[in-house]
Amino acid sequence: MKPRSKTCNKIVERKKKQSNLEENLALTTQLSSTISRTNREKDNIDLTQYPPERIRNFSIIAHIDHGKSTLADRLLELTGTIRRGHGQPQYLDKLQVERERGITVKAQTATMFYKHKFNAPGINEDNESSSVLINLIDTPGHVDFSYEVSRSLAACQGALLVVDAAQGVQAQTVANFYLAFESNLTIIPVINKIDQPTADPDRVKAQLKSMFDLEPSDALLTSAKTGVGLEHVLPAVIERIPAPPGVISSSLRMLLLDSYYDEYKGVICHVAVVDGALRKGDKISSAGFGQSYEVLDVGIMHPELTPTGVLLTGQVGYIVTGMRSTKEARIGDTLYHSKSIVEPLPGFKPAKHMVFSGLYPADGSDFEALNHAIERLTCNDASVSVTKESSTALGLGFRCGFLGLLHMDVFHQRLEQEYGAHVISTVPTVPYIFEYSDGSKVEVQNPAALLSNPKKQVTASWEPTVLATIIIPSEYVGPVITLCSERRGQQLEYTFIDSQRVFMKYRLPLREIVVDFYNELKSITSGYASFDYDDSEYQQSDLVKLDILLNGQPVDAMTTIVHKLKAQRLGRDLVEKLKKFIDRQMFEIIIQAAIGSKVVARETISAMRKNVLAKCYGGDITRKKKLLEKQKEGKKRMKRVGSVDIPQEAFHELLKVS
Numbered sequence: 280m281k282p283r284s285k286t287c288n289k290i291v292e293r294k295k296k297q298s299n300l301e302e303n304l305a306l307t308t309q310l311s312s313t314i315s316r317t318n319r320e321k322d323n324i325d326l327t328q329y330p331p332e333r334i335r336n337f338s339i340i341a342h343i344d345h346g347k348s349t350l351a352d353r354l355l356e357l358t359g360t361i362r363r364g365h366g367q368p369q370y371l372d373k374l375q376v377e378r379e380r381g382i383t384v385k386a387q388t389a390t391m392f393y394k395h396k397f398n399a400p401g402i403n404e405d406n407e408s409s410s411v412l413i414n415l416i417d418t419p420g421h422v423d424f425s426y427e428v429s430r431s432l433a434a435c436q437g438a439l440l441v442v443d444a445a446q447g448v449q450a451q452t453v454a455n456f457y458l459a460f461e462s463n464l465t466i467i468p469v470i471n472k473i474d475q476p477t478a479d480p481d482r483v484k485a486q487l488k489s490m491f492d493l494e495p496s497d498a499l500l501t502s503a504k505t506g507v508g509l510e511h512v513l514p515a516v517i518e519r520i521p522a523p524p525g526v527i528s529s530s531l532r533m534l535l536l537d538s539y540y541d542e543y544k545g546v547i548c549h550v551a552v553v554d555g556a557l558r559k560g561d562k563i564s565s566a567g568f569g570q571s572y573e574v575l576d577v578g579i580m581h582p583e584l585t586p587t588g589v590l591l592t593g594q595v596g597y598i599v600t601g602m603r604s605t606k607e608a609r610i611g612d613t614l615y616h617s618k619s620i621v622e623p624l625p626g627f628k629p630a631k632h633m634v635f636s637g638l639y640p641a642d643g644s645d646f647e648a649l650n651h652a653i654e655r656l657t658c659n660d661a662s663v664s665v666t667k668e669s670s671t672a673l674g675l676g677f678r679c680g681f682l683g684l685l686h687m688d689v690f691h692q693r694l695e696q697e698y699g700a701h702v703i704s705t706v707p708t709v710p711y712i713f714e715y716s717d718g719s720k721v722e723v724q725n726p727a728a729l730l731s732n733p734k735k736q737v738t739a740s741w742e743p744t745v746l747a748t749i750i751i752p753s754e755y756v757g758p759v760i761t762l763c764s765e766r767r768g769q770q771l772e773y774t775f776i777d778s779q780r781v782f783m784k785y786r787l788p789l790r791e792i793v794v795d796f797y798n799e800l801k802s803i804t805s806g807y808a809s810f811d812y813d814d815s816e817y818q819q820s821d822l823v824k825l826d827i828l829l830n831g832q833p834v835d836a837m838t839t840i841v842h843k844l845k846a847q848r849l850g851r852d853l854v855e856k857l858k859k860f861i862d863r864q865m866f867e868i869i870i871q872a873a874i875g876s877k878v879v880a881r882e883t884i885s886a887m888r889k890n891v892l893a894k895c896y897g898g899d900i901t902r903k904k905k906l907l908e909k910q911k912e913g914k915k916r917m918k919r920v921g922s923v924d925i926p927q928e929a930f931h932e933l934l935k936v937s
């Protein structure tokens with residue numbers, strides 16, 4: 280782990296690119312005189328005053344809860360972008376789910392202006408403070424959203440790596456450091472929460488040195504809570520992070536960073552201008568989608584959408600065009616002036632779906648409403664894949680691909696909160712590969728779709744794996760090793776970060792971490808473990824399809840694919856769980872788990888006669904009617920398989936069985 284020298288080389292390269300700074304300055308001054316009138320649409324922000332050398336784009340990256348969003352708030356207050364005490368805390372966490380769960384799920388950008396006296400020769404020789412435009416990109420900390428992190432980093436030249444002064448380096452500090460390092464960003468270590476009684480900044484400095492070769496003297500010490508040390512953050516950003524490269528005299532090239540749908544304005548795209556200049560009214564084309572659009576509005580996030588009429592090289596902002604759907608706004612696409620010919624920018628790796636689940640309307644007649652809600656929500660979260668599917672138990676629904684379990688959970692919550700949709704989701708599954716006797720290979724995202732065809736036998740199967748990073752206090756090593764081997768993990772690395780903490784690397788089947796791994800890891804380590812993973816290759820594995828049958832009838836929405844060695848135990852757990860959640864009905868119900876024709880677990884629910892009017896002796900007819908109505912309502916929430924009614928909760932409970 281000696282990445283420093285590589286970073287230095289990249290900085291030297293970047294410095295070379297900045298040789299066109301003078302040219303940029305001359306051109307921006309020229310542009311300024313011609314278009315400044317249209318720029319001053321609001322707040323008199325004249326972006327032509329900000330050539331690349333007066334711009335800094337940085338991101339805040341950290342392990343979950345180490346204080347990124349709080350630090351972002353403080354910096355926005357410090358620069359007067361938001362007023363202290365006005366607005367909500369964690370200003371950039373705008374979604375209701377983000378506020379309720381206290382996590383960031385969507386990266387957000389805010390533009391700030393800050394007066395700074397440059398130390399560098401050549402800039403600001405009269406030694407006056409000059410205004411610097413700083414774009415801050417707040418990023419999510421949870422592993423499921425690292426796709427958002429890598430996207431944000433593409434618009435930055437530097438990152439603040441925030442580390443909790445008491446907890447020290449955690450799994451996601453490691454993952455995010457490498458994301459930033461591989462993107463050639465200048466990394467400024469920030470040791471935050473130094474106000475805590477257990478804070479030990481020296482220990483954290485030593486960890487940063489030993490793990491990432493970051494110099495202890497480069498670390499900033501802050502408390503985003505009390506404000507201590509915050510005055511050094513923006514000067515460090517300006518002095519240490521290079522200006523964005525790019526040439527203002529070149530043809531326009533913009534990187535499409537994100538998009539969302541706004542009821543009033545339509546599709547709003549967040550963009551980073553890599554070269555050239557964009558003005559309101561310009562005609563632009565998309566390299567990926569091949570469509571042309573007129574720029575109807577352009578501006579910056581300050582922190583709300585603020586029209587500026589122009590965006591220049593190095594600036595990050597928003598554009599509104601006539602795009603009708605966010606499907607046209609392909610993240611990572613290059614936008615350019617329609618008449619020019621440009622080399623498209625590298626773009627991003629497409630999001631990789633790790634977990635798939637079926638989503639069905641709780642009430643079958645709500646299919647169209649759910650369809651509409653999913654369409655709208657995917658406009659704001661393009662990382663979800665959606666295809667239609669149908670199930671005998673649940674009717675018409677959708678198979679959705681997510682970046683992880685938390686992502687799936689957040690998507691459900693947003694469907695319910697923002698669109699009032701009530702959904703039943705099926706057991707999450709991962710994409711397996713099966714080979715049949717005729718040599719054909721298929722990727723199976725829906726276990727029920729795996730063929731049970733005697734003419735086409737499965738001859739081999741593969742499952743996706745992950746490379747997991749686990750950091751724990753050394754006293755928990757034993758239980759964690761046991762957990763990982765129960766989950767079919769293979770240990771790849773085991774090192775001491777310092778005298779108290781151990782760093783472990785495991786290869787684990789993705790299926791094994793999808794359900795409840797993180798919670799169990801947290802519980803056996805009293806909450807001290809930190810965990811992160813990166814997708815890795817497929818490994819050959821002995822997989823079987825486990826069916827659940829009710830009175831002999833398979834419930835397709837409950838089928839799972841599982842490792843052969845675990846099939847029996849899982850079958851027993853599922854059957855026992857179902858027995859608890861299915862009410863006794865007027866006939867006996869037999870619940871079975873089976874692999875092909877072999878039953879591996881069985882439970883029976885004996886028959887009973889349920890008469891809701893039993894306790895309603897004589898009396899008022901309206902009371903009887905009310906009870907019957909209530910029973911009818913309850914039935915609506917039941918799903919009928921053959922003659923058996925299954926309550927929605929049974930589907931929810933199955934999600935928790937691994």
Ligand SMILES: Nc1nc2c(ncn2[C@@H]2O[C@H](COP(=O)(O)OP(=O)(O)OP(=O)(O)O)[C@@H](O)[C@H]2O)c(=O)[nH]1
Nearest residue numbers: 343344345346347348349382383420472502503504
């Ligand atoms: N004592 C103390 N608490 C802090 C400080 N900075 C943040 N916190 C608290 O730490 C918790 C997490 O802070 P956030 O800013 O939401 O952390 P985050 O890194 O943005 O979290 P995610 O977005 O979920 O990754 C909150 O309760 C903050 O009030 C600090 O300097 N000192």
